[in-house]
Amino acid sequence: MKKEKMKQRIFDSAKQIVKREGMSQLNVRKIAKLSDCSLGSIYNAFDNFSELQLHINADILSDLFLALSKVIENGTLAKKPMREIFKDLGFAYIEFGQKNTMLWKSVFEHFPQKEIPKWYKKRAQEGIYAICAKIADFFDLPEKEVKHMVGFYWTSIHGMSGILLNKKMEMVAELFKEDYLELYVEYCLNGLFKRETVSVT
Amino acid sequence: MKKEKMKQRIFDSAKQIVKREGMSQLNVRKIAKLSDCSLGSIYNAFDNFSELQLHINADILSDLFLALSKVIENGTLAKKPMREIFKDLGFAYIEFGQKNTMLWKSVFEHFPQKEIPKWYKKRAQEGIYAICAKIADFFDLPEKEVKHMVGFYWTSIHGMSGILLNKKMEMVAELFKEDYLELYVEYCLNGLFKRETVSVT
Numbered sequence: 037m038k039k040e041k042m043k044q045r046i047f048d049s050a051k052q053i054v055k056r057e058g059m060s061q062l063n064v065r066k067i068a069k070l071s072d073c074s075l076g077s078i079y080n081a082f083d084n085f086s087e088l089q090l091h092i093n094a095d096i097l098s099d100l101f102l103a104l105s106k107v108i109e110n111g112t113l114a115k116k117p118m119r120e121i122f123k124d125l126g127f128a129y130i131e132f133g134q135k136n137t138m139l140w141k142s143v144f145e146h147f148p149q150k151e152i153p154k155w156y157k158k159r160a161q162e163g164i165y166a167i168c169a170k171i172a173d174f175f176d177l178p179e180k181e182v183k184h185m186v187g188f189y190w191t192s193i194h195g196m197s198g199i200l201l202n203k204k205m206e207m208v209a210e211l212f213k214e215d216y217l218e219l220y221v222e223y224c225l226n227g228l229f230k231r232e233t234v235s236v237t
Numbered sequence: 238m239k240k241e242k243m244k245q246r247i248f249d250s251a252k253q254i255v256k257r258e259g260m261s262q263l264n265v266r267k268i269a270k271l272s273d274c275s276l277g278s279i280y281n282a283f284d285n286f287s288e289l290q291l292h293i294n295a296d297i298l299s300d301l302f303l304a305l306s307k308v309i310e311n312g313t314l315a316k317k318p319m320r321e322i323f324k325d326l327g328f329a330y331i332e333f334g335q336k337n338t339m340l341w342k343s344v345f346e347h348f349p350q351k352e353i354p355k356w357y358k359k360r361a362q363e364g365i366y367a368i369c370a371k372i373a374d375f376f377d378l379p380e381k382e383v384k385h386m387v388g389f390y391w392t393s394i395h396g397m398s399g400i401l402l403n404k405k406m407e408m409v410a411e412l413f414k415e416d417y418l419e420l421y422v423e424y425c426l427n428g429l430f431k432r433e434t435v436s437v438t
Binding site for chain 1: 261342345346347353357358361362365366384385387388389391392393394395396397398399400403404405408409411412413414417420421424425426427428429431
């Protein structure tokens with residue numbers, strides 16, 4: 037098997053295990069079994085285990101950014117107002133987590149023990165800043181302001197995803213009744229689009 | 238050693254390990270070493286390992302609820318307006334996570350494989366509903382409405398905690414410049430206290 041092809045097969049098998057069982061359950065033995073490669077060829081393909089983990093997370097991030105970029109593209113094509121596009125983005129983010137719970141958890145709940153390498157940071161930054169740039173461009177807003185909006189909105193939508201995906205919500209179901217998801221996104225949007233509102237107090 | 242005393246010592250040692258290393262690094266051997274108890278006495282004290290894990294998480298939740306309750310008590314004693322009390326609650330929640338990162342992660346990022354026992358659900362509910370009741374009582378609001386507000390606010394503040402504690406923020410530092418924490422809490426409050434604002438669009 038060619039080297040690149042084998043590397044891809046090892047990578048795909050590893051990602052599949054993470055998707056099914058979570059990053060904490062990934063080990064070289066499982067990858068070897070699923071990819072039908074020897075332990076030696078895995079260590080040949082990736083310098084070390086944490087490098088493989090980082091590449092998996094970078095790949096998941098790319099999938100997420102792709103899903104969000106599509107939402108912006110569709111929204112701008114349909115000439116939706118900004119608030120609607122943010123709303124769609126919020127639902128797309130939550131949906132990505134619901135469909136890929138273990139992958140989502142791998143990216144966002146993996147507590148880095150070591151310094152994160154520059155290439156990974158660069159990838160994460162480029163993905164999110166590309167989204168900011170698209171919004172800034174279409175609505176002709178200063179990029180700085182859009183980054184600020186995206187930072188706030190991402191963080192609050194992220195909270196809903198974390199609560200939902202870790203099944204903490206069902207425990208306190210009384211807090212989240214009747215269309216909670218719709219309502220939650222509305223609240224976040226109300227906080228975000230404060231420019232549209234004036235205080236009456 | 239008396240049975241209850243030994244159980245407490247095992248529990249305290251286990252919680253200490255979780256605090257230092259995280260729940261995923263907890264195992265019976267480490268507990269035995271730190272508590273100076275035999276493996277047998279650990280299995281005698283707790284029916285099984287996941288029961289011990291749940292008791293640790295319930296204990297962490299109690300600590301968190303205690304910290305939040307104090308904020309409400311101090312706020313109501315000082316006759317602060319509701320928005321100020323929510324603001325203090327938000328900062329207290331984030332601060333608890335920052336001071337007890339591994340404990341926070343253990344409670345909120347532990348993905349339950351099995352059905353969560355009723356006693357645990359009851360504890361989680363009682364803690365959060367007691368907070369709702371205090372707010373409802375002091376501000377003379379319907380409890381249903383307060384539960385709704387607490388649900389939204391908790392979730393969005395939770396998002397900031399998750400991003401912050403998992404060190405995802407430094408990667409996209411440009412999104413979170415200058416007093417981001419203060420600003421973030423303000424945004425969430427703006428979404429929460431929408432009754433105080435009217436739309437001008």
